[in-house]
Amino acid sequence: MVGKPKIQNKASHECEKILFDDLVVGHRYVCLGGKWGGNRDQTSKTFPADLLAIKGEKCYLHFVGLDKRLDEWVTIDRILYEDDGKTLCGDGSVAISAGKQGNKRKFMTADSEDAFEQQKKANKHRSTRHSVHSHGHQDPKTKVRNIKSVRLGNYIIDPWYYSPYPGKFGDDVDSLYICEFTFKYMLNLNTLAKHSQSSSKCPPGKMIYKDETRKLAAFEIPGKEHPVYCQNLCLFAKLFIEHKTLYYDVTPFTFYIVTEYDEDGHHPVAYYSKENHSAENYNLACILTFPPHQRKGYGRLLMSLSYEMSKRNGDFNGSPEKPLSDLGKLSYRSFWIFSILSFLREQPKGHAVNLEDIIQATGFKREDIISTIHYLGLLKHWKGQYTFHYTRNVLNEMLLPYDKRKFGDSYCKPECFLGTR
Numbered sequence: 001m002v003g004k005p006k007i008q009n010k011a012s013h014e015c016e017k018i019l020f021d022d023l024v025v026g027h028r029y030v031c032l033g034g035k036w037g038g039n040r041d042q043t044s045k046t047f048p049a050d051l052l053a054i055k056g057e058k059c060y061l062h063f064v065g066l067d068k069r070l071d072e073w074v075t076i077d078r079i080l081y082e083d084d085g086k087t088l089c090g091d092g093s094v095a096i097s098a099g100k101q102g103n104k105r106k107f108m109t110a111d112s113e114d115a116f117e118q119q120k121k122a123n124k125h126r127s128t129r130h131s132v133h134s135h136g137h138q139d140p141k142t143k144v145r146n147i148k149s150v151r152l153g154n155y156i157i158d159p160w161y162y163s164p165y166p167g168k169f170g171d172d173v174d175s176l177y178i179c180e181f182t183f184k185y186m187l188n189l190n191t192l193a194k195h196s197q198s199s200s201k202c203p204p205g206k207m208i209y210k211d212e213t214r215k216l217a218a219f220e221i222p223g224k225e226h227p228v229y230c231q232n233l234c235l236f237a238k239l240f241i242e243h244k245t246l247y248y249d250v251t252p253f254t255f256y257i258v259t260e261y262d263e264d265g266h267h268p269v270a271y272y273s274k275e276n277h278s279a280e281n282y283n284l285a286c287i288l289t290f291p292p293h294q295r296k297g298y299g300r301l302l303m304s305l306s307y308e309m310s311k312r313n314g315d316f317n318g319s320p321e322k323p324l325s326d327l328g329k330l331s332y333r334s335f336w337i338f339s340i341l342s343f344l345r346e347q348p349k350g351h352a353v354n355l356e357d358i359i360q361a362t363g364f365k366r367e368d369i370i371s372t373i374h375y376l377g378l379l380k381h382w383k384g385q386y387t388f389h390y391t392r393n394v395l396n397e398m399l400l401p402y403d404k405r406k407f408g409d410s411y412c413k414p415e416c417f418l419g420t421r
C-alpha cells in the first residue's frame with residue numbers, strides 16, 4: 001500500500017485513512033483526481049466519488065458531477081475517506097442530505113460544481129421524457145465500462161462508457177475487434193481477418209455526398225433497409241455516447257455515415273442518426289465523431305450536413321435532440337455562433353436582417369438562434385420585441401478566432417451533393 005496521501009480541504013484531525021476492507025459499493029468517498037487528458041492533471045485535488053464496483057485490489061469510481069468518461073479503476077491510495085451523509089441512488093442520480101450540502105461543496109472545484117448542477121438538471125429532465133437519449137441504465141453493471149479496448153480499422157480505441165454488446169462480447173472484454181465496414185464485432189483478430197475477406201469495403205446504403213478534394217464521402221443508410229449494420233453501429237456508438245438508449249428497432253431512423261476513402265475502401269470516421277418522423281422536429285438524434293478523428297472538423301461537417309439535408313426536404317426550424325452531452329453543447333455552440341455571424345457578415349451594408357432571414361438561411365430552430373445571439377451579448381429586448389445590435393467591427397472581432405482556424409472550411413459544400421434532390 002502506498003503511504004498516507006496528503007489530504008486537502010479537511011482538518012487534520014478528521015483525516016482517517018480508509019482501509020480496503022471498509023469500502024462499500026454504493027458509498028461516496030473523497031478521492032484524489034486523475035490524469036484527465038490535456039493539461040487536466042487533477043492528481044493533487046480531491047473530489048467526491050461514488051464507488052461503483054470492486055474487483056481484486058481495484059475500485060471503480062465515478063467522480064460526482066464530472067462526465068462518466070472519466071470513471072476509472074483506481075487503487076486504494078486514491079481513496080481518502082468516506083464522504084458521509086450522501087448516498088448513491090439506484091438510477092445513478094445524486095442524493096444529498098439537506099444539511100450536508102455545504103460540506104460536499106467544500107470539496108468541489110468551480111468546474112465540477114457547475115457540472116454537478118447541470119447534471120442534476122439533466123437528470124430531472126431525463127426522468128420526464130422518453131427519447132433516444134433516455135436514461136436507461138438501471139442495471140448496476142451498466143455503470144461500469146465493460147470493454148477495455150476496441151480495434152476498428154487501424155485504430156485501437158479506449159471506450160468511454162458501457163455498451164450492451166450481447167453475451168460474451170460484452171462481458172468484461174479486454175479487446176473487441178470490430179470490422180470497420182460492417183461494424184460486426186468479434187473476439188479475435190483471426191476471425192476479423194476471415195470476415196474482412198468477404199465483406200464489402202464500403203457502407204451499405206446510398207452515397208449522397210462526395211468531396212474529391214478532401215477524399216470524403218457520406219452515405220445515407222435507412223435503418224429499415226439495413227437493420228443489422230445500424231444495430232452494430234449503435235452498439236459501437238454507445239461506447240462513446242453516455243445517454244443513448246440502444247434501440248434494437250432501428251427502423252424509425254436513418255443513419256448518415258462519413259468516410260475517408262482511399263484504395264483500401266471507405267473508412268468510417270463519424271456518423272449521425274435522424275428520426276424519420278420527429279414530433280419535436282429534431283433533425284438529428286445522435287452524433288458521434290469516432291475518437292481518433294475528433295477535433296478535425298467532422299462534427300461541423302455532420303452538423304452542416306444535417307441542416308442542409310433538412311432544408312433540402314423543406315424542413316426549417318430543426319434542432320438536435322436534447323439533452324446534449326458536454327461535447328455536444330460545446331460543438332453546437334461554436335457551430336451556431338460561426339454560422340449565424342458569418343451569415344450576418346455576408347449581408348450588404350445597411351441591410352436590416354430579421355430572425356426569419358436567419359432561419360431561412362441556416363435552417364436553425366428559432367430558439368437556438370435567439371439563445372446564441374443572447375450568449376454573444378447581441379440581443380436586446382425592446383418594446384416587447386427582440387432586436388439584435390452589432391457593427392461590422394464587432395462581427396469581424398468575434399469571427400477572428402474562427403477565421404484563423406478556417407472553421408467554415410469543414411462545412412459541407414453544395415457542389416459535393418450527389419443526385420437530384
Ligand code: ACO
Pocket residue numbers: 240241284285286287288289290293294295296297298299300301320321322323324325326327328330331332334335405407410
Ligand atoms: N473541447 C473544447 N471544444 C470542443 C471540444 C472539446 N473537447 N470538442 C469540440 N469542441 C468545439 C470546438 O469549438 C471545435 O472547434 P475547433 O476544434 O476548431 O476548436 C468545435 O466544437 C467542433 O469541432 P469538430 O472537430 O467539428 O467536432 P468533432 O469532430 O470533435 O465532433 C462531437 C464533436 C460529435 C460532439 C464529438 O465531440 C463527439 O463525438 N463526442 C462524443 C459523443 C457525443 O457527445 N455526441 C453528442 C451527444 S448529444 C447528441 O447526440 C444530440
